[in-house]
Amino acid sequence: MNVDVLISYFPRYAEAFLLTLRIGWLGILLSAAIGIVSAFTMYFKLPVLSRIAGAYVEIFRNTPLLVQLFFVYFGMPKLGFAISAETCGIVGIGLLGGSYMSEALRSSLNAVPASQAESAEALGMTHFQAFWLVIFPEALVLSVPAVVANVIFLLKETSVFSAISLMDLMFTAKDLIGLYYDTTEALFMLVVFYIIMLVPVSAAGSVLERKARHKMFGE
Amino acid sequence: MGFEVLLKGNNMIRLLGGLAVALKISLISVCISLIMGTVFGSLMNDRHPLIKKILRAYLEIVRIMPQLVLLFIAYFGTTKALGVNISAEAASIIVFSFWGSAEMADLVRGALSGIPPAQYESSLALGLTYHQTLVYIIIPQIIRRMLPLSINLITRMIKTTSLIMMIGIVEVLKVGQQIIEANRKNYPNAAFGIYFTVFVLYFAVCWPISMLSRYLERKWEA
Amino acid sequence: MNINGISKKYGDLVVLDNLSLKVKSGEVVVIVGPSGCGKSTLLRCINALEIIDDGEVALDGKAINPHDKKLSKVREKIGMVFQSYELFPHKTILQNLVLAPVRVKKMNRKEAEKEALHLLERVGLLSKKDNYPRQLSGGQKQRVAIVRALMMNPEILLMDEITAALDPEMVREVLEVVLDLAKEGRTMIIVTHELQFAKAAADRMVFIDGGRIIEEGEPKEFFENPKTERLKKFLHSFTYE
Numbered sequence: 195m196n197v198d199v200l201i202s203y204f205p206r207y208a209e210a211f212l213l214t215l216r217i218g219w220l221g222i223l224l225s226a227a228i229g230i231v232s233a234f235t236m237y238f239k240l241p242v243l244s245r246i247a248g249a250y251v252e253i254f255r256n257t258p259l260l261v262q263l264f265f266v267y268f269g270m271p272k273l274g275f276a277i278s279a280e281t282c283g284i285v286g287i288g289l290l291g292g293s294y295m296s297e298a299l300r301s302s303l304n305a306v307p308a309s310q311a312e313s314a315e316a317l318g319m320t321h322f323q324a325f326w327l328v329i330f331p332e333a334l335v336l337s338v339p340a341v342v343a344n345v346i347f348l349l350k351e352t353s354v355f356s357a358i359s360l361m362d363l364m365f366t367a368k369d370l371i372g373l374y375y376d377t378t379e380a381l382f383m384l385v386v387f388y389i390i391m392l393v394p395v396s397a398a399g400s401v402l403e404r405k406a407r408h409k410m411f412g413e
Numbered sequence: 414m415g416f417e418v419l420l421k422g423n424n425m426i427r428l429l430g431g432l433a434v435a436l437k438i439s440l441i442s443v444c445i446s447l448i449m450g451t452v453f454g455s456l457m458n459d460r461h462p463l464i465k466k467i468l469r470a471y472l473e474i475v476r477i478m479p480q481l482v483l484l485f486i487a488y489f490g491t492t493k494a495l496g497v498n499i500s501a502e503a504a505s506i507i508v509f510s511f512w513g514s515a516e517m518a519d520l521v522r523g524a525l526s527g528i529p530p531a532q533y534e535s536s537l538a539l540g541l542t543y544h545q546t547l548v549y550i551i552i553p554q555i556i557r558r559m560l561p562l563s564i565n566l567i568t569r570m571i572k573t574t575s576l577i578m579m580i581g582i583v584e585v586l587k588v589g590q591q592i593i594e595a596n597r598k599n600y601p602n603a604a605f606g607i608y609f610t611v612f613v614l615y616f617a618v619c620w621p622i623s624m625l626s627r628y629l630e631r632k633w634e635a
Numbered sequence: 636m637n638i639n640g641i642s643k644k645y646g647d648l649v650v651l652d653n654l655s656l657k658v659k660s661g662e663v664v665v666i667v668g669p670s671g672c673g674k675s676t677l678l679r680c681i682n683a684l685e686i687i688d689d690g691e692v693a694l695d696g697k698a699i700n701p702h703d704k705k706l707s708k709v710r711e712k713i714g715m716v717f718q719s720y721e722l723f724p725h726k727t728i729l730q731n732l733v734l735a736p737v738r739v740k741k742m743n744r745k746e747a748e749k750e751a752l753h754l755l756e757r758v759g760l761l762s763k764k765d766n767y768p769r770q771l772s773g774g775q776k777q778r779v780a781i782v783r784a785l786m787m788n789p790e791i792l793l794m795d796e797i798t799a800a801l802d803p804e805m806v807r808e809v810l811e812v813v814l815d816l817a818k819e820g821r822t823m824i825i826v827t828h829e830l831q832f833a834k835a836a837a838d839r840m841v842f843i844d845g846g847r848i849i850e851e852g853e854p855k856e857f858f859e860n861p862k863t864e865r866l867k868k869f870l871h872s873f874t875y876e
Contacts, residue, residue, distance in 0.1 A: 256568065256619035258575035261612050264586060268593075269608035272415060272601075346476065353479035357579065364481060377493040381486050385478070392477035534684050535721035535780075539735040540711035540787060549734060553725050633725070 199379040210366040211387050218352040221287025222345055229295025237303045254293035260354045262286055267358045279360045291348045298340035302333040338406035342399035363387050415606030418596050431588035432614055435574040442509035443570050450517020457522040475515035481576050483508045488580045505577045516566055524558040561630035568619040585611055636791055641690030643676055650676045652846035661820045665837035673846040674826045678793045682713050714784030718796040720776040722768035728779055729764040736786050754782045758812050774805025778812055791822040830873055842866045
């Protein structure tokens with residue numbers, strides 16, 4: 195492996211890294227928002243809306259991100275809905291992630307025992323207060339392991355962005371291999387940057403999971 | 414809207430052929446993953462610290478490395494580093510099995526450690542031998558816990574195989590691209606129809622499998 | 636059943652300390668003692684679920700060897716009921732009951748089922764035969780667990796805190812089954828915290844503390860005239876004054 199090559203590659207990877215991070219995390223924020231809304235409509239069994247949310251979750255959980263991106267990025271403009279590659283990436287991660295986040299939150303909401311709401315209401319809370327002050331916070335804590343797994347999964351999924359010409363880490367690696375044939379160096383840098391991106395998240399996730407467990411079960 | 418192009422010539426057949434390529438690769442990878450994952454998963458409760466450490470590291474690599482990165486390493490990296498030229502199909506089967514085995518191993522480990530020790534004890538106390546205890550009591554329970562999750566792994570595998578177009582395998586998305594390219598003049602809106610169809614095809618394959626998994630999970634919920 | 640000077644250690648912690656106990660055929664021995672005194676461990680050692688460090692457990696004059704290949708043959712003769720029922724969740728009640736007789740004793744399935752239905756009727760659970768364990772209440776599960784042990788027609792029954800996980804109103808239905816078995820002349824070693832029940836069921840009471848037998852005797856003497864300070868204190872802890 196040639197160190198000079200690695201160093202010369204660094205700026206391009208760093209730039210791609212920042213782009214990947216930005217799109218990835220914006221997409222994850224969007225997915226959290228979509229997930230919360232979708233989970234609420236299903237938890238409260240809102241007529242019609244819960245059906246739509248249910249269909250949305252099934253559709254996006256059962257199709258690959260790459261296909262979703264192709265459809266939105268190349269297919270939708272034919273109907274007059276053209277968006278930039280970057281927006282498409284954010285929306286793609288947001289929609290895919292939203293379906294996973296929705297499932298995580300919904301099952302956590304259902305896992306909070308009904309007696310919790312009852313005891314909250316016995317204390318004089320309204321339905322609404324019991325949900326916001328007791329049920330929802332408990333469900334959030336319960337959902338931590340699933341949410342952490344989803345965040346890692348979504349950050350990994352960003353690797354397909356190169357397919358819609360976003361200059362992310364994958365794109366950079368492919369480009370450099372095509373240009374200079376320094377395959378080993380290009381792949382090495384690719385791995386290094388994914389490690390930089392995901393190891394801290396994985397570690398922070400473990401800490402968060404431990405804290406959540408402690409909070410819920412005192413272990 | 415660009416659906417007409419599918420009726421032209423054997424375009425729809427070609428698209429389905431592309432899907433078959435993706436499904437074939439997933440199926441092979443799933444089979445390998447089920448077997449290897451079960452072996453690794455059983456070993457993870459092993460007392461040997463070295464085996465444990467190696468398997469942990471393996472699982473962590475799979476946990477944080479995108480499958481596409483692994484695919485690139487297997488396909489482009491090995492050629493350069495080892496001087497061997499493996500086909501894109503072989504590379505993708507290797508990578509997906511590597512990934513799937515880790516996922517499966519984690520499932521097996523979880524299922525094994527989820528059986529309370531008293532289940533072994535009560536079976537032994539009834540006079541069943543250790544072997545009988547495994548066959549009649551433990552393994553059936555493990556299968557009930559594992560099966561829904563393993564079936565889920567199949568849908569994830571199928572979704573992941575969409576990545577193989579990125580290393581040049583002509584699967585459903587690539588075939589779609591080719592059809593769009595070839596009909597750019599006559600069917601300018603083909604991109605919508607084709608990609609929508611691909612989207613629906615993937616859903617049509619994955620959704621029933623997900624439903625089966627959920628059905629089994631509910632049925633066996635203890 | 637002859638337990639001769641058995642000891643058991645977990646690391647430095649001595650759980651059973653040179654403990655001996657003889658149980659005659661047809662006798663019901665009830666063991667009481669503070670939690671952590673080793674009474675559950677004693678039952679587990681009898682069944683060789685724990686390997687004893689010293690001493691010997693013998694059934695019908697033959698020592699039980701935990702490394703014996705035929706250990707399951709010996710365990711056939713020793714029935715055990717657990718605190719947490721431990722029914723097999725993937726099998727129906729009837730399947731739970733006939734599994735061991737068919738697989739271990741090679742009993743004919745039809746016969747085993749007939750026997751199972753008969754016993755289920757006796758404990759009032761015939762209607763639950765095709766249900767799964769998760770559909771039963773704790774008391775019902777425990778009655779099934781007792782029947783499951785009886786299906787092997789064991790020479791001796793071990794009961795480890797079988798009512799500890801039950802709601803008070805379910806304790807009675809389970810204990811009545813056990814009392815019934817006692818009247819029938821079954822040999823049993825029972826570990827329990829239910830002193831009222833112990834008084835009613837026991838032929839002999841045994842008090843264990845610190846891994847040793849501190850006092851034993853007839854139930855009447857045992858409860859009304861405890862000789863040792865430790866037993867007095869233990870019995871006293873159950874009264875609210």
